[in-house]
Amino acid sequence: MKPLRVQPLRLDGPDEAAKREEIRQAFHATFSLDESVFEHLANTSAWFDKPIALRLPLIFYFGHTATFYINKLVVAGILPDHLDGRLESMFAVGVDEMSWDDLDDSHYDWPAVEEVRAYRQRVRDTVDQVIRELPLSLPIRWDSRWWAVLMAIEHENIHLETSSVLVRQSPLDRVRPLAAFAPEAPDDRPAPPNVLIPVAGGRVRLGKERDDPRYGWDNEYGIHEETLQDFEASRYLVSNGEYRPFVDGGGYRDERWWTDEGWRWRHFAGAEHPTFWVMRDGAWLLRLLAEERPMPWSWPVEVNFHEVAAFCRWKSAAMGQALRPPTEVEWRRLRDLADLPDSDAWTEAPAQIGLAYGASPCPVDRFAHGDWYDVVGNVWQWTTTPMHPFDGFQVHPYYDDFTVPTFDQQHNLIKGGSFISLGNETQREARYAFRPHFFQHAGFRYVRSDNPLLEVPAYETDPTAAQNCDAHYGPESFGVPNYPEAVAKLALAALAGRPAQRALDVGSGAGRLAFELARVVPDVTGLDFSARIIQVGVALQQRGRHPYAVVDEGELTTQRWADIVALGLDQVADRVQFVQGDPCNLKPNLRRYDLVTAANVLDQLREPATFLAEMAGRVNPGGLLVVSAPYDWQEAVTPKSEWIGGFKKDGETYTTLDGLKSILAPHFRLLPGFPCDVPYVFRETGRTYRHGIAEATVWERVEG
Numbered sequence: 001m002k003p004l005r006v007q008p009l010r011l012d013g014p015d016e017a018a019k020r021e022e023i024r025q026a027f028h029a030t031f032s033l034d035e036s037v038f039e040h041l042a043n044t045s046a047w048f049d050k051p052i053a054l055r056l057p058l059i060f061y062f063g064h065t066a067t068f069y070i071n072k073l074v075v076a077g078i079l080p081d082h083l084d085g086r087l088e089s090m091f092a093v094g095v096d097e098m099s100w101d102d103l104d105d106s107h108y109d110w111p112a113v114e115e116v117r118a119y120r121q122r123v124r125d126t127v128d129q130v131i132r133e134l135p136l137s138l139p140i141r142w143d144s145r146w147w148a149v150l151m152a153i154e155h156e157n158i159h160l161e162t163s164s165v166l167v168r169q170s171p172l173d174r175v176r177p178l179a180a181f182a183p184e185a186p187d188d189r190p191a192p193p194n195v196l197i198p199v200a201g202g203r204v205r206l207g208k209e210r211d212d213p214r215y216g217w218d219n220e221y222g223i224h225e226e227t228l229q230d231f232e233a234s235r236y237l238v239s240n241g242e243y244r245p246f247v248d249g250g251g252y253r254d255e256r257w258w259t260d261e262g263w264r265w266r267h268f269a270g271a272e273h274p275t276f277w278v279m280r281d282g283a284w285l286l287r288l289l290a291e292e293r294p295m296p297w298s299w300p301v302e303v304n305f306h307e308v309a310a311f312c313r314w315k316s317a318a319m320g321q322a323l324r325p326p327t328e329v330e331w332r333r334l335r336d337l338a339d340l341p342d343s344d345a346w347t348e349a350p351a352q353i354g355l356a357y358g359a360s361p362c363p364v365d366r367f368a369h370g371d372w373y374d375v376v377g378n379v380w381q382w383t384t385t386p387m388h389p390f391d392g393f394q395v396h397p398y399y400d401d402f403t404v405p406t407f408d409q410q411h412n413l414i415k416g417g418s419f420i421s422l423g424n425e426t427q428r429e430a431r432y433a434f435r436p437h438f439f440q441h442a443g444f445r446y447v448r449s450d451n452p453l454l455e456v457p458a459y460e461t462d463p464t465a466a467q468n469c470d471a472h473y474g475p476e477s478f479g480v481p482n483y484p485e486a487v488a489k490l491a492l493a494a495l496a497g498r499p500a501q502r503a504l505d506v507g508s509g510a511g512r513l514a515f516e517l518a519r520v521v522p523d524v525t526g527l528d529f530s531a532r533i534i535q536v537g538v539a540l541q542q543r544g545r546h547p548y549a550v551v552d553e554g555e556l557t558t559q560r561w562a563d564i565v566a567l568g569l570d571q572v573a574d575r576v577q578f579v580q581g582d583p584c585n586l587k588p589n590l591r592r593y594d595l596v597t598a599a600n601v602l603d604q605l606r607e608p609a610t611f612l613a614e615m616a617g618r619v620n621p622g623g624l625l626v627v628s629a630p631y632d633w634q635e636a637v638t639p640k641s642e643w644i645g646g647f648k649k650d651g652e653t654y655t656t657l658d659g660l661k662s663i664l665a666p667h668f669r670l671l672p673g674f675p676c677d678v679p680y681v682f683r684e685t686g687r688t689y690r691h692g693i694a695e696a697t698v699w700e701r702v703e704g
């Protein structure tokens, strides 16, 4: 048995000098291993031509991992300045491959390989010196400057893996085999027949504590718990042999098996079989890093998530039972039952992982883990679960765009690690996610399971919705109290012993005011024109917390949580129902309210008078209508003919309050003490805030 090529680092230890040396060794080993992958490249075009249209040429990745060290050491305040501004700008950020047809046509004037090699040596020397000299106290914490060093080492582990995929995707005449990355010995056995094995359900807990003694990426921290029912999981990963009937049976040409997006991808890519399968002279071969060999049918098939989903549909039809890829939590249940320690405790590799046994997959029946094989290692395993934040997620300030852009429900989690995974990638809590069309050394197993798929909240990045979240749940600014809460308090105080069974909040947005009313009123309806924004309130009811991103400046954002648990509103959240509707055209069933609130809605309506006139039929006698608004009339929103005030009438000033009195007068009386001012501050960016002073009026519905 063999150890991993580079062991995962721990953050703790008794001896600072020894830890410093351990990190230094890990740095050099990782830096060298990454460089050695590029020795596969046999000619200039291997370095400078893109292996696939969607990624940059390999020269970029050769520079990028080195640049990352410098950039992060500068961000962490360890280095005062950059080494080479030109290269560090060029190599800073890769293509964010948003879509399979999102071709990158930018042209770069790449430096020569030797220039980048020399730059890498300067980076190596610089980082070595930093590791030797930077003050160290153990354990290393998330807010320690050493985090930047570990982050850059782990970042290089990720790119070791993705660069090896690009080598594998390069034309064969551009690469040469290397002894250091020799694959497994050939294997001509047929694939073992796969079977479903029962998995006992149970409580599964994912996520790291902040003081976990192992480095983690930001998305690993926090807590996520689910209770699983019993299910079944395939004993083996799906092998090339098991996948073959899907290919031979025309699965790639049968639209029935594919999702809409998968089918579009298949057409665009012209895929007829897995990407590393090669048909030559009537025989199937498998492309490895730098060679082709007769198809090892017993090895796991390597496919993207579109292919995984299509195969599962096809196999379900063939077997007459519903199969699908596992969720992240179902994978973790196997991991827990497999009774393997976490990888920092391994003295030898219990799987095809960490380059311990070869730079290729191996037969799917070699490494048993409990009742299954390859629960870790061999190839990554696609799950159905999109990347999502655990409760308590925080962005790491040194790398704020590592995870957040993947909270888009377009990135599926992969688990378990591959034959070339090192460091954090081998850890139990590791979470990496890729777009469904993306190729890694990744395959899958299937499950038969009645466990529900996790409904993942979309990370609120829409600027309007996110601003609304922040106005409702964000921190107070400039000492001005939270506005929806202030209006709710004002309304509840005005009730003063009146019956309060039913309330309606018009323009409820992200739901704060409706939730606040529910502290007192047992039946609250939040109504908003935007179905999208209503989803925030619904998500908060379901999960208690909802992530959103606010703009700091330009494209820079900060992640925050809307959190009704912290506000104590989760106890009353189920008293609220959210409905989509037009305040100017309310549905007939919305009536018999003891309280109607409309905060910063009036001047946003197309026909405010229509809305106000409707209130007589909606509010119970003795009930209250609360209107709070800054009377900020805009012709683009409300045609001037519909303004209820804010103009000269018969030569005299006619305010919105005059208009309110006029429209509401027959059925409402203005309570004493009103109008009053209610200030608000809404954050637009980190440096721009909108400060308004709404005028609040409370109207009592009078009999008749």
Ligand SMILES: [Fe+2]
Residues within 6 Å of the ligand: 064, 094, 155, 159
């Ligand atoms: Fe990167």
